[in-house]
Amino acid sequence: EDQVTQSPEALRLQEGESSSLNCSYTVSGLRGLFWYRQDPGKGPEFLFTLYSAGEEKEKERLKATLTKKESFLHITAPKPEDSATYLCAVQASSGGGADGLTFGKGTHLIIQP
Amino acid sequence: DGGITQSPKYLFRKEGQNVTLSCEQNLNHDAMYWYRQDPGQGLRLIYYSQIVNDFQKGDIAEGYSVSREKKESFPLTVTSAQKNPTAFYLCASSILGGLGNTIYFGEGSWLTVV
Numbered sequence: 673e674d675q676v677t678q679s680p681e682a683l684r685l686q687e688g689e690s691s692s693l694n695c696s697y698t699v700s701g702l703r704g705l706f707w708y709r710q711d712p713g714k715g716p717e718f719l720f721t722l723y724s725a726g727e728e729k730e731k732e733r734l735k736a737t738l739t740k741k742e743s744f745l746h747i748t749a750p751k752p753e754d755s756a757t758y759l760c761a762v763q764a765s766s767g768g769g770a771d772g773l774t775f776g777k778g779t780h781l782i783i784q785p
Numbered sequence: 786d787g788g789i790t791q792s793p794k795y796l797f798r799k800e801g802q803n804v805t806l807s808c809e810q811n812l813n814h815d816a817m818y819w820y821r822q823d824p825g826q827g828l829r830l831i832y833y834s835q836i837v838n839d840f841q842k843g844d845i846a847e848g849y850s851v852s853r854e855k856k857e858s859f860p861l862t863v864t865s866a867q868k869n870p871t872a873f874y875l876c877a878s879s880i881l882g883g884l885g886n887t888i889y890f891g892e893g894s895w896l897t898v899v
Contacts, residue, residue: 676827706887715789715875715890716828759828763886772818772843773888775827 674699674764678776685750685783693745693779695760705743706773707736708759716759719745750783757781788812789891791876797899798863798870806861806894808876817859818877818888821845828875834859835881863896871898 708716761773830843848867
Protein backbone atom coordinates (compact mmCIF):
# COMPACT_ATOMS: atom_id res chain seq x y z
CA GLU A 673 0.00 0.00 0.00
CA ASP A 674 1.32 3.42 -0.96
CA GLN A 675 1.95 5.72 1.98
CA VAL A 676 2.93 9.37 2.35
CA THR A 677 3.97 10.94 5.65
CA GLN A 678 4.58 14.67 5.98
CA SER A 679 6.43 16.38 8.80
CA PRO A 680 6.11 18.51 10.72
CA GLU A 681 2.32 18.77 10.93
CA ALA A 682 2.64 22.47 11.63
CA LEU A 683 5.50 24.95 11.45
CA ARG A 684 5.67 28.55 12.57
CA LEU A 685 8.53 30.68 11.24
CA GLN A 686 9.54 34.29 11.39
CA GLU A 687 9.63 36.19 8.11
CA GLY A 688 13.00 35.53 6.48
CA GLU A 689 13.67 32.36 8.51
CA SER A 690 14.43 29.56 6.04
CA SER A 691 13.36 25.96 6.69
CA SER A 692 12.39 22.67 5.07
CA LEU A 693 9.28 20.51 4.96
CA ASN A 694 9.65 16.75 4.71
CA CYS A 695 7.66 14.19 2.73
CA SER A 696 8.53 10.52 3.28
CA TYR A 697 6.95 8.01 0.95
CA THR A 698 6.56 4.30 0.33
CA VAL A 699 5.35 3.42 -3.14
CA SER A 700 5.52 0.45 -5.46
CA GLY A 701 7.37 2.22 -8.24
CA LEU A 702 7.23 6.00 -8.40
CA ARG A 703 5.76 7.66 -11.46
CA GLY A 704 5.80 11.11 -9.92
CA LEU A 705 5.89 13.04 -6.65
CA PHE A 706 3.80 16.19 -6.49
CA TRP A 707 3.80 19.25 -4.26
CA TYR A 708 0.74 21.44 -3.88
CA ARG A 709 -0.06 24.58 -1.91
CA GLN A 710 -3.51 24.91 -0.37
CA ASP A 711 -4.98 28.09 1.08
CA PRO A 712 -7.89 27.86 3.56
CA GLY A 713 -11.17 27.02 1.82
CA LYS A 714 -9.51 26.70 -1.61
CA GLY A 715 -8.49 23.87 -3.86
CA PRO A 716 -4.83 22.76 -3.97
CA GLU A 717 -2.61 24.74 -6.31
CA PHE A 718 0.02 22.76 -8.21
CA LEU A 719 3.66 23.65 -7.46
CA PHE A 720 6.04 20.92 -8.67
CA THR A 721 6.33 17.42 -10.10
CA LEU A 722 9.49 15.37 -9.47
CA TYR A 723 10.10 12.14 -11.33
CA SER A 724 13.43 10.65 -10.24
CA ALA A 725 15.92 10.73 -7.37
CA GLY A 726 18.31 13.64 -7.58
CA GLU A 727 15.86 15.89 -9.39
CA GLU A 728 15.37 19.45 -8.15
CA LYS A 729 12.90 22.18 -9.13
CA GLU A 730 12.61 25.80 -8.07
CA LYS A 731 9.93 28.46 -8.09
CA GLU A 732 10.53 31.80 -6.43
CA ARG A 733 11.35 31.06 -2.76
CA LEU A 734 10.54 27.35 -3.04
CA LYS A 735 12.82 24.50 -4.02
CA ALA A 736 11.76 20.85 -4.14
CA THR A 737 14.20 17.93 -4.04
CA LEU A 738 13.72 14.17 -4.32
CA THR A 739 15.54 11.09 -3.04
CA LYS A 740 14.49 7.45 -3.25
CA LYS A 741 12.64 7.67 0.06
CA GLU A 742 11.71 11.29 0.63
CA SER A 743 11.23 14.74 -0.77
CA PHE A 744 11.98 18.10 0.76
CA LEU A 745 10.37 21.44 0.11
CA HIS A 746 12.88 24.11 1.03
CA ILE A 747 11.57 27.60 1.72
CA THR A 748 14.15 30.37 1.54
CA ALA A 749 13.55 33.73 3.25
CA PRO A 750 9.78 33.18 3.44
CA LYS A 751 7.23 35.97 3.47
CA PRO A 752 3.82 36.05 5.20
CA GLU A 753 2.12 35.30 1.87
CA ASP A 754 3.84 31.90 1.86
CA SER A 755 1.60 30.88 4.76
CA ALA A 756 -0.50 27.91 3.62
CA THR A 757 -0.83 24.17 3.91
CA TYR A 758 1.66 22.32 1.70
CA LEU A 759 0.57 18.92 0.42
CA CYS A 760 2.76 16.12 -0.91
CA ALA A 761 1.37 13.32 -3.08
CA VAL A 762 2.73 10.33 -5.00
CA GLN A 763 1.58 8.50 -8.08
CA ALA A 764 2.59 4.84 -8.38
CA SER A 765 3.70 3.19 -11.59
CA SER A 766 1.72 0.11 -10.63
CA GLY A 767 -1.49 2.06 -10.88
CA GLY A 768 -3.61 2.65 -13.91
CA GLY A 769 -3.34 5.69 -16.08
CA ALA A 770 -5.75 7.70 -13.99
CA ASP A 771 -6.11 6.14 -10.59
CA GLY A 772 -5.18 9.31 -8.82
CA LEU A 773 -2.69 10.28 -6.18
CA THR A 774 -1.96 9.23 -2.60
CA PHE A 775 -1.73 12.33 -0.42
CA GLY A 776 -0.04 13.09 2.86
CA LYS A 777 -1.92 15.05 5.53
CA GLY A 778 0.01 18.23 4.81
CA THR A 779 2.19 20.69 6.68
CA HIS A 780 0.48 23.83 7.92
CA LEU A 781 3.01 26.65 7.54
CA ILE A 782 2.65 30.03 9.24
CA ILE A 783 5.05 32.87 8.49
CA GLN A 784 4.92 35.64 11.05
CA PRO A 785 5.87 39.22 10.05
CA ASP B 786 -10.20 31.30 -18.71
CA GLY B 787 -9.19 27.63 -18.71
CA GLY B 788 -9.91 25.75 -15.55
CA ILE B 789 -12.14 23.60 -13.41
CA THR B 790 -15.40 25.03 -12.12
CA GLN B 791 -17.21 23.52 -9.16
CA SER B 792 -20.67 24.52 -7.98
CA PRO B 793 -22.16 25.30 -5.63
CA LYS B 794 -19.43 26.53 -3.31
CA TYR B 795 -21.59 25.85 -0.24
CA LEU B 796 -24.38 23.30 0.04
CA PHE B 797 -26.54 22.20 2.94
CA ARG B 798 -28.21 18.80 2.96
CA LYS B 799 -30.95 17.50 5.16
CA GLU B 800 -30.84 13.98 6.50
CA GLY B 801 -32.07 11.50 3.89
CA GLN B 802 -31.57 13.79 0.89
CA ASN B 803 -29.43 13.19 -2.17
CA VAL B 804 -27.42 16.16 -3.41
CA THR B 805 -25.38 16.64 -6.58
CA LEU B 806 -22.14 18.60 -6.88
CA SER B 807 -21.29 19.95 -10.31
CA CYS B 808 -17.84 19.87 -11.92
CA GLU B 809 -17.01 21.27 -15.36
CA GLN B 810 -13.57 21.59 -16.98
CA ASN B 811 -12.51 23.34 -20.20
CA LEU B 812 -8.93 22.05 -20.20
CA ASN B 813 -9.74 19.25 -22.64
CA HIS B 814 -8.47 16.74 -20.07
CA ASP B 815 -9.43 13.10 -20.48
CA ALA B 816 -9.36 12.12 -16.81
CA MET B 817 -11.48 13.56 -14.03
CA TYR B 818 -11.54 12.82 -10.31
CA TRP B 819 -13.46 13.48 -7.12
CA TYR B 820 -11.64 13.75 -3.79
CA ARG B 821 -12.93 14.28 -0.28
CA GLN B 822 -11.00 16.30 2.31
CA ASP B 823 -11.66 16.13 6.05
CA PRO B 824 -9.84 18.17 8.72
CA GLY B 825 -6.56 16.55 9.71
CA GLN B 826 -6.73 13.97 6.94
CA GLY B 827 -5.23 13.73 3.51
CA LEU B 828 -7.32 13.93 0.38
CA ARG B 829 -9.09 10.65 -0.35
CA LEU B 830 -10.18 9.49 -3.80
CA ILE B 831 -13.91 8.85 -4.28
CA TYR B 832 -14.27 8.15 -8.02
CA TYR B 833 -12.32 8.73 -11.19
CA SER B 834 -13.03 8.56 -14.90
CA GLN B 835 -10.66 8.19 -17.85
CA ILE B 836 -13.20 8.37 -20.65
CA VAL B 837 -16.79 9.28 -21.32
CA ASN B 838 -19.33 6.76 -20.04
CA ASP B 839 -16.74 4.96 -17.91
CA PHE B 840 -15.64 5.46 -14.31
CA GLN B 841 -14.00 3.53 -11.47
CA LYS B 842 -14.39 3.49 -7.71
CA GLY B 843 -11.68 5.02 -5.60
CA ASP B 844 -10.89 4.30 -1.97
CA ILE B 845 -14.13 5.64 -0.43
CA ALA B 846 -16.87 5.23 -3.08
CA GLU B 847 -19.60 3.90 -0.77
CA GLY B 848 -22.55 6.30 -0.58
CA TYR B 849 -21.52 8.24 -3.70
CA SER B 850 -22.37 7.99 -7.39
CA VAL B 851 -21.04 9.70 -10.52
CA SER B 852 -21.73 9.98 -14.24
CA ARG B 853 -19.58 10.97 -17.21
CA GLU B 854 -21.89 11.73 -20.12
CA LYS B 855 -19.65 14.48 -21.52
CA LYS B 856 -15.87 14.84 -21.53
CA GLU B 857 -16.01 18.17 -19.73
CA SER B 858 -18.49 17.22 -16.99
CA PHE B 859 -18.23 14.85 -14.01
CA PRO B 860 -21.01 15.43 -11.45
CA LEU B 861 -20.93 13.75 -8.03
CA THR B 862 -24.07 12.69 -6.19
CA VAL B 863 -23.86 12.29 -2.43
CA THR B 864 -26.62 9.84 -1.57
CA SER B 865 -28.49 9.32 1.67
CA ALA B 866 -26.44 6.14 2.11
CA GLN B 867 -23.35 8.24 2.86
CA LYS B 868 -23.37 8.29 6.65
CA ASN B 869 -20.95 11.14 7.22
CA PRO B 870 -21.13 13.44 4.19
CA THR B 871 -20.04 16.71 5.80
CA ALA B 872 -16.72 17.51 4.13
CA PHE B 873 -14.89 19.58 1.54
CA TYR B 874 -15.22 18.04 -1.93
CA LEU B 875 -12.63 18.62 -4.63
CA CYS B 876 -12.96 17.91 -8.32
CA ALA B 877 -9.82 17.50 -10.40
CA SER B 878 -8.67 16.65 -13.91
CA SER B 879 -5.55 15.58 -15.80
CA ILE B 880 -4.28 14.40 -19.16
CA LEU B 881 -3.48 10.73 -19.63
CA GLY B 882 -0.29 9.00 -20.69
CA GLY B 883 3.40 9.75 -20.22
CA LEU B 884 5.08 10.28 -16.89
CA GLY B 885 3.25 11.23 -13.70
CA ASN B 886 0.23 13.19 -14.86
CA THR B 887 -0.26 16.44 -13.02
CA ILE B 888 -3.71 16.64 -11.50
CA TYR B 889 -5.29 20.09 -11.36
CA PHE B 890 -7.98 20.96 -8.85
CA GLY B 891 -11.08 23.08 -8.74
CA GLU B 892 -11.89 25.47 -5.91
CA GLY B 893 -13.94 22.92 -3.96
CA SER B 894 -17.45 22.61 -2.58
CA TRP B 895 -18.39 22.56 1.09
CA LEU B 896 -21.18 20.16 1.98
CA THR B 897 -22.81 20.34 5.40
CA VAL B 898 -25.54 18.08 6.75
CA VAL B 899 -28.15 19.94 8.80
